[in-house]
Amino acid sequence: MIMPERILEQYKQHLKRGVRFIASVSMILLTVVSVSIVVGSAEVGFVELYQLLTGKGTAFSAQIVYQIRLPRIIGGMLAGTALATSGAVVQSLLRNPLASPFTLGISGASAFGAAFAIIVLGAGSTYESSNDASAIDNPYLVTSSAFLWSILSVAVIILVSKLRDTLPETIVLAGIAVSTLFGAGISAMQYFADDIQLASIVFWTFGDLGRATWEYVMILGISLVPIMIFFHYQTWNYKSLRAGDEYAKSLGIKIDWVRLSGMLAASLATAIVVSFFGVIAFVGLVVPHIVRKMIGGDDPMTLPASAVFGGMFLVGSDTLARTVISPVMLPVGILTSFIGAPLFLFLLLKNTHKAYWS
Amino acid sequence: MINNTLKPIVWLIALSFLMSCRPRSASKAEGCIVVRDMLGRKVEIPKQVKKIVGIRAGALRLLLYMGAHEMIAGIEEIERRGERPYMAAYPELRNLPLIGPSMGGDAELILKAGPELIFMSYTTKEDADRLQRKTGIPVLAIECPEIGSERARLYTSLQFIGKVLDKEKRADALITYLGHTIEELNERTHGISATPSVYVGGVSYSGLHGINSTHPYYPPFIFVNASNVAASIDKRLISHIKGTYIDVEQLLIWNPDYLFIDASGSRLVHKERTENPAFFSMLEAVKNDRLFYLLPYNNYATNYEYVLINAWYAGKILYPEKFPDIDMNEKTDEICMRFLGKKFLNDRSAVEFGFMPEVLSE
Numbered sequence: 001m002i003m004p005e006r007i008l009e010q011y012k013q014h015l016k017r018g019v020r021f022i023a024s025v026s027m028i029l030l031t032v033v034s035v036s037i038v039v040g041s042a043e044v045g046f047v048e049l050y051q052l053l054t055g056k057g058t059a060f061s062a063q064i065v066y067q068i069r070l071p072r073i074i075g076g077m078l079a080g081t082a083l084a085t086s087g088a089v090v091q092s093l094l095r096n097p098l099a100s101p102f103t104l105g106i107s108g109a110s111a112f113g114a115a116f117a118i119i120v121l122g123a124g125s126t127y128e129s130s131n132d133a134s135a136i137d138n139p140y141l142v143t144s145s146a147f148l149w150s151i152l153s154v155a156v157i158i159l160v161s162k163l164r165d166t167l168p169e170t171i172v173l174a175g176i177a178v179s180t181l182f183g184a185g186i187s188a189m190q191y192f193a194d195d196i197q198l199a200s201i202v203f204w205t206f207g208d209l210g211r212a213t214w215e216y217v218m219i220l221g222i223s224l225v226p227i228m229i230f231f232h233y234q235t236w237n238y239k240s241l242r243a244g245d246e247y248a249k250s251l252g253i254k255i256d257w258v259r260l261s262g263m264l265a266a267s268l269a270t271a272i273v274v275s276f277f278g279v280i281a282f283v284g285l286v287v288p289h290i291v292r293k294m295i296g297g298d299d300p301m302t303l304p305a306s307a308v309f310g311g312m313f314l315v316g317s318d319t320l321a322r323t324v325i326s327p328v329m330l331p332v333g334i335l336t337s338f339i340g341a342p343l344f345l346f347l348l349l350k351n352t353h354k355a356y357w358s
Numbered sequence: 359m360i361n362n363t364l365k366p367i368v369w370l371i372a373l374s375f376l377m378s379c380r381p382r383s384a385s386k387a388e389g390c391i392v393v394r395d396m397l398g399r400k401v402e403i404p405k406q407v408k409k410i411v412g413i414r415a416g417a418l419r420l421l422l423y424m425g426a427h428e429m430i431a432g433i434e435e436i437e438r439r440g441e442r443p444y445m446a447a448y449p450e451l452r453n454l455p456l457i458g459p460s461m462g463g464d465a466e467l468i469l470k471a472g473p474e475l476i477f478m479s480y481t482t483k484e485d486a487d488r489l490q491r492k493t494g495i496p497v498l499a500i501e502c503p504e505i506g507s508e509r510a511r512l513y514t515s516l517q518f519i520g521k522v523l524d525k526e527k528r529a530d531a532l533i534t535y536l537g538h539t540i541e542e543l544n545e546r547t548h549g550i551s552a553t554p555s556v557y558v559g560g561v562s563y564s565g566l567h568g569i570n571s572t573h574p575y576y577p578p579f580i581f582v583n584a585s586n587v588a589a590s591i592d593k594r595l596i597s598h599i600k601g602t603y604i605d606v607e608q609l610l611i612w613n614p615d616y617l618f619i620d621a622s623g624s625r626l627v628h629k630e631r632t633e634n635p636a637f638f639s640m641l642e643a644v645k646n647d648r649l650f651y652l653l654p655y656n657n658y659a660t661n662y663e664y665v666l667i668n669a670w671y672a673g674k675i676l677y678p679e680k681f682p683d684i685d686m687n688e689k690t691d692e693i694c695m696r697f698l699g700k701k702f703l704n705d706r707s708a709v710e711f712g713f714m715p716e717v718l719s720e
Contacts, residue, residue: 042470060469063494068465191600210464213488 018301021294022308029077029312036073036319037065044069067214075212076318076332077311078220079273080283081228084310086266087284088291088303089231092238093262094161098172100285101270105153105178107281110267110274112182112189113149117142119189143219147271153178154267158260207280207333209318216276227269231303234262239299280314280333282340287313293347313340393522396515397483397499401490403475407523410475413463416502416659417479419444420515423532423662423697424525427451432471436460442657443664447694447702460658465492477519479659498522502659504598506577509536512662535696536666543581543669546680554615554676556584557643560623562656563601568626569619570606573598573655578669584676587612610640616676617643622654650675663697 038045048061057065087100101107121141160174237258240248248255273280291305317335324330389405409431412418418437421430422444432455437445445451455471458464461480468476468489476497478486483499490497500519503511513533520529558576559569574588574596588604596602619627631638638644652671653664670689674681691701 040466041464042466059494063492064466064469067492067494068469211488213491 014296014298015301018295018298018305021291022301022305025305025308025312029308029315032312032316032319033073033077036315037069039319039323040064040069041322071212071214071217072209072318073315075217075220075277076209076315078217078224079209079277079280080287080310080312080314081307082220082224082269082273082310083280083283084287084291084306084313085228085231085303086269087310088288088299088306089234089238089262089266090284091288092242092299093259093266094157094171095242096171097289098169098285099175100288101266102279102281102284103172103179104157104175105182106150106267106270107274107279107284108179108182108186109153110146110150110271111279112185113146113271114142114275115186115189116149117145119192121145143272143275146275147268149182150267150271150274151264153182154263158263207274207278207336208331209277209314210331211277220272220276223272224269227265228307230265231262234258235300235303238262238303242297242299278331278333280336282336283310283314286340286344289344290347393498393518395486395498396501396511396518397481397486399483399486399499401496401498403496403498403522407474409471409473410477410523411457411468411471411473412477412479412500413457413468414461414479414481417477417500419659419662420479420500420502420519421477421523422448423516424519424523425528425699426519426523426525429523430454431473432457432468434458434460434462436658440657441654443661443694443702444698447698447700463489465489468495469493475522504575504577505536505660505662505665506575506580509540532696536662539666539669539693540581543673544583547582547584547673547677550583550677550680553583553585555587555612556616556618556672556676557587557609557612557614558618558620558652558655559609560620560627561601562620562622562654563599566623566626567601567603568623568630569609570603571601571623572604574602576655577665578652578672581669582673582676584616584672587614606637610637613642615643615646615648617641617649618652618672619649620653620655621651622657624651663693666693667703 038049042060042064044061044064048057049065051057052061052065083101090099090101090104091097093099156178157171157174161171237248237253240251240253241255241258245255248258270284287310288302288306291302291309295301295305314332314336317339318332320339321330321332321335324335390402391405392400392402394400408429410421410426410429411432412421412430413434418430418433419442427448430451433451435456435458438452438456455467457467457471463476463478463485473495476489476493476495477500478489478497479500479502481499486497486499498518501511501515503509503515505512513536516529516533517526520526556579558572558579560567561571561573561576563571572588574586574591575598576586579586588602591602591604643649650671652668654661655664655668667686667690670681670684670693671686674684674686690703694701694703
């Protein structure tokens with residue numbers, strides 16, 4: 001028995017729920033951001049911020065807010081958005097709940113690429129060459145290398161998913177293999193790195209937003225916004241793809257192109273984030289799941305919801321990381337795992353009867 | 359749909375922040391000079407400096423060598439722990455505000471401590487520029503290189519700090535002393551025909567290590583022309599930062615006449631010995647009671663004053679006839695005075711570090 005009106009009504013309800021969710025997460029995001037601006041080791045709080053905004057602030061608080069806290073917060077927001085959205089997209093494209101930039105080895109490959117650029121290509125080792133151009137070129141060199149190597153890991157994943165009838169486990173196992181390989185690669189390169197290079201590489205293996213500067217934020221914004229817009233226009237294709245390749249084909253979707261472009265865009269976003277902030281685990285895997293648990297697995301809703309939630313999650317985690325054992329800061333990657341894993345387990349156990357992954 | 363409108367808003371907020379918060383270029387203040395730091399960066403700094411900080415491994419050490427203990431505005435968290443010579447000399451520095459974790463450079467904490475200059479070791483141009491932009495405080499890159507092979511760079515680094523802090527005489531005095539000492543050690547020990555073979559184990563590299571952790575070009579051995587058995591290792595496999603680790607079996611094959619243990623790794627070596635006494639009893643040096651401790655070589659970069667003390671000590675042990683006039687306690691005090699202006703290594707610590715022939719007990 002078909003009851004079109006009821007189905008339509010249900011779908012509208014579903015959309016409403018999604019919109020409500022996104023709206024409330026956005027509110028939380030705004031709250032987290034405002035809190036984040038006024039907490040930190042230096043005593044710059046609401047009062048100082050108010051003075052600053054009314055033009056009576058000191059140079060000290062201006063430096064703290066504009067040069068240290070704001071770039072970090074906006075950088076974190078962009079990075080969280082990019083990672084969570086990439087995770088959601090990759091999960092849809094591979095029809096695999098275990099997929100994420102981290103579990104597929106894209107993050108590891110990017111970190112390897114960054115290390116490769118530093119050691120083999122000499123980025124960052126601005127010792128003898130004191131021409132000013134090298135300092136500007138470096139971030140791009142590192143990022144490009146991170147991206148190129150991440151493509152390699154994506155190629156492996158896509159190849160595996162093509163050759164074998166893909167069980168979710170197969171792809172994740174391939175991802176583990178790729179991650180391990182690149183992890184070994186990083187260790188091997190550490191052996192040949194000099195001390196300063198070594199410090200840079202160690203940094204890439206655990207994520208930290210402390211490096212954010214306006215220059216980074218600018219590059220992040222310029223490169224991530226088009227990718228996010230691209231994802232946004234692809235959501236219906238992803239939704240169809242999730243229903244099965246045959247079904248998507250029947251709708252006239254060029255599935256190979258959609259899958260390839262989506263994977264590449266996701267790995268580019270990941271590579272950019274990794275090359276700036278290091279490997280931040282868990283955001284790409286857990287955030288989409290949390291979102292799906294809350295509002296169901298409908299791509300047109302989960303993608304924007306993951307985007308907002310990811311930004312909120314990372315900025316929130318970073319705020320905690322900055323304050324929890326103040327004045328010493330934890331790398332945010334530790335906090336995202338500490339918060340993400342229990343939260344995820346809790347949600348998994350809480351409503352087992354609700355299948356959100358189809 | 360709302361999500362369509364929300365995203366642009368988020369971006370808009372982000373962008374508006376971006377537009378409004380571009381750094382205002384600092385006006386060139388009076389009484390500023392432009393210096394070129396160790397990475398060749400041109401940095402504008404105030405002529406007169408009262409408060410400074412040193413971040414990352416070895417930076418604070420070099421500042422204190424320059425007699426700048428009264429100018430230090432904050433310390434890294436790691437300086438509150440551990441037994442580094444410069445903190446033993448100036449324990450009151452432990453009460454200063456924190457400026458971040460080890461190898462850090464936490465911009466907010468540094469700003470709070472309020473230095474006028476930041477000295478940063480183990481950094482790149484990009485890194486130093488970034489911290490300078492974030493704090494608005496001039497960042498000067500310095501270096502803490504190996505005292506054996508890269509001594510010229512160490513001298514340049516010291517001279518640079520001396521120049522910036524108006525302590526050039528102090529820098530020159532220390533460099534002259536270093537040069538003279540190394541020269542004297544060489545004069546006393548060169549041309550000896552049958553030099554005994556030596557090995558140092560337990561050297562720290564980013565953490566403590568056992569007997570297989572060594573330094574094939576251990577500067578104290580080079581200064582006294584001792585023949586380090588590990589020097590036969592391919593030079594490309596050696597890093598004085600990450601360390602060199604040998605297969606312990608190789609130690610049996612080399613079987614050096616003298617075995618030195620870095621005091622920082624002594625506990626681990628002791629454990630190795632309790633677990634495998636047979637191995638140690640096969641070593642000639644152990645059989646002949648020729649096992650000695652040396653002061654910790656590395657601890658958050660190299661303890662340069664300990665390098666010199668170790669060199670005198672190793673020389674005295676290897677060729678007693680060449681060092682009859684040297685009393686190690688006096689020498690230690692002299693070196694500590696020259697580097698840090700204080701005699702901080704007392705008799706107790708000298709005994710603890712084993713300034714006397716001693717075999718690992720049991």
